[in-house]
Amino acid sequence: MASSSVDTDVLVVGAGPTGLMLANQLVRRGVRTLIIDRHEGPARETRALGVQARTLEIYSHLGIVEQALELGKRATGANMWAHGRRAARVPVADIGRDTSPYSFLLILGQDDNERLLGEALRRQGMDVQWNTELIGLAQQQDRVVAAVRNPNGTTRELTAAWVGGCDGARSAVRELSGIEFQGAPYQHVFFVADTQMTGPMVPDELNIYLWPGGFHLFFPMRGVDHWRVVGILPAALRGRDSVTLDDVAPSIRQEAGAGLSFQHCSWFSTYRIHHRRAERFRDRRCFLLGDAAHIHSPVGAQGMNTGLQDAYNLGWKLALVASGRAGAALLDSYEIERIPVARRLLSTTDRLFSAAVSDTTFAGLFRTRLFPKIAALAMRIERLRKLAFRTISQTGIHYRTSPLSETLPGLPDAGPRAGDRFPWLRVALSPNGSGEDLFQQLDDTRFTLILVGQPAPAEGVPGLRDLLCTLVISDDPVNQRELARVHIARPSFYLLRPDGHVGLCGTRLDAAAVSRYVSERLTAGHA
Numbered sequence: 001m002a003s004s005s006v007d008t009d010v011l012v013v014g015a016g017p018t019g020l021m022l023a024n025q026l027v028r029r030g031v032r033t034l035i036i037d038r039h040e041g042p043a044r045e046t047r048a049l050g051v052q053a054r055t056l057e058i059y060s061h062l063g064i065v066e067q068a069l070e071l072g073k074r075a076t077g078a079n080m081w082a083h084g085r086r087a088a089r090v091p092v093a094d095i096g097r098d099t100s101p102y103s104f105l106l107i108l109g110q111d112d113n114e115r116l117l118g119e120a121l122r123r124q125g126m127d128v129q130w131n132t133e134l135i136g137l138a139q140q141q142d143r144v145v146a147a148v149r150n151p152n153g154t155t156r157e158l159t160a161a162w163v164g165g166c167d168g169a170r171s172a173v174r175e176l177s178g179i180e181f182q183g184a185p186y187q188h189v190f191f192v193a194d195t196q197m198t199g200p201m202v203p204d205e206l207n208i209y210l211w212p213g214g215f216h217l218f219f220p221m222r223g224v225d226h227w228r229v230v231g232i233l234p235a236a237l238r239g240r241d242s243v244t245l246d247d248v249a250p251s252i253r254q255e256a257g258a259g260l261s262f263q264h265c266s267w268f269s270t271y272r273i274h275h276r277r278a279e280r281f282r283d284r285r286c287f288l289l290g291d292a293a294h295i296h297s298p299v300g301a302q303g304m305n306t307g308l309q310d311a312y313n314l315g316w317k318l319a320l321v322a323s324g325r326a327g328a329a330l331l332d333s334y335e336i337e338r339i340p341v342a343r344r345l346l347s348t349t350d351r352l353f354s355a356a357v358s359d360t361t362f363a364g365l366f367r368t369r370l371f372p373k374i375a376a377l378a379m380r381i382e383r384l385r386k387l388a389f390r391t392i393s394q395t396g397i398h399y400r401t402s403p404l405s406e407t408l409p410g411l412p413d414a415g416p417r418a419g420d421r422f423p424w425l426r427v428a429l430s431p432n433g434s435g436e437d438l439f440q441q442l443d444d445t446r447f448t449l450i451l452v453g454q455p456a457p458a459e460g461v462p463g464l465r466d467l468l469c470t471l472v473i474s475d476d477p478v479n480q481r482e483l484a485r486v487h488i489a490r491p492s493f494y495l496l497r498p499d500g501h502v503g504l505c506g507t508r509l510d511a512a513a514v515s516r517y518v519s520e521r522l523t524a525g526h527a
């Protein structure tokens, strides 16, 4: 069991989206948690804007998805402009139909996301300790001693069994743990402006202005004529101390048309983008998540979402270990599963970003003449559209090579394998029932055993006790069609981890295999 001799089981450092998600996941599983942040209150800037389908699936379990959908705007189309003309429109409404209940990209600012996550935490009786900064860390065999600066300037020591370093790109947890942040800055400087403006852009849709030297992105935001403009700072302005929207407005107008009229700017900021990854995501009892572990260009709206999912991956594992229900070895799987995700993300965003900002003649021609046509054409091809959605929405992330993933022989290669996020299905769960959203039936604080074309064993399944729920998908015609669509064979079984990824799967349920899986992969090393 967790030691009562420590002040808290988990100290979460940083109350950005990643820290708030980690604290939520721990508190709802009953783990003693403290969350601190050196700022005096929540961030007010919108910063990240895109909320991906996988994040919305997680929000649904947290009970905040309805509010997020109400506050945000669904992206319905992307319009590409070049040389003052609309070169192509790519429809993206419902692009992930059949893949997720949230088959779209939601445009919702980071400030709103943080507010919803903060409110969810408060509903569980926990609030962030603001104005509280981590300044020192010492690891002992069974605890971490953290030195923190209090709001009144004094310092104190806090002891925790585990520390979640969610403290952003300049992470103190990372630096105090001596973990290198490998990578480099890009030479380009970005600007972001939250504005109220009118102009030729298509309302309520993403507008992308492509020009020989780069691009400008206009994201529609909540409210009338509210737009987020993102672009590359013109070279002549780089290195200047204070740049305003007025300085960049001529370059935006040059590409987006003289008819563009800015009424108001609520936030303007410039920033230098880096691509960096922590060489390890863990030092003994301290973990790195979110921007503390990886930063990259904002291409693809992945940054905030990846941090949220780091937290979702670590949350259930840390909760099981902190409550004494799993061995500490389970925590090894966090970086084994999340480093490859970050590595792939960095290399993809780096390639896309380099292509997007390259100022060679060929790149300029490609961007303004070929890219819009290729993108529009590709999205008409069902297979490519699905692939694009799975990649961008993060629903395609899998942990197939993780030590927590075991596929027993006999399942078709085309169907889900261990490590995959179990596919979204609409199934009838009672005789003569209609198709229900399977994800609504999953309890993400427990494991779920899904049995297809076979009954639940009368004697139960040993090993997970109250941590297991069982769902039987019968041979109903509605179910048969859905199962065939995602290549799930009958009979088959899938043991889902709390985060919805398949841990163990096979054909006919083998209770001994489940029990071995639990003892070798979850409870191993636990006294």
Ligand SMILES: Cc1cc2nc3c(=O)[nH]c(=O)nc-3n(C[C@H](O)[C@H](O)[C@H](O)COP(=O)(O)OP(=O)(O)OC[C@H]3O[C@@H](n4cnc5c(N)ncnc54)[C@H](O)[C@@H]3O)c2cc1C
Residues within 6 Å of the ligand: 013, 014, 015, 016, 017, 018, 019, 036, 037, 038, 039, 047, 048, 049, 050, 110, 132, 133, 134, 135, 166, 167, 168, 169, 170, 171, 172, 173, 192, 269, 270, 271, 289, 290, 291, 292, 298, 301, 302, 303, 304, 305, 307
């Ligand atoms: C200007 C700007 C625009 C961006 N636009 C986009 C975008 O369009 N799309 C996108 O996906 N991403 C974007 N990002 C990136 C996105 O904001 C980050 O990926 C996201 O904030 C990461 O969340 P996080 O919780 O990991 O870290 P952060 O949001 O950085 O939160 C870290 C928290 O830790 C706290 N902290 C730091 N040190 C300590 C300490 N020693 N003790 C206690 N607390 C500490 C900080 O106060 C902060 O609240 C943008 C970032 C910036 C700066």
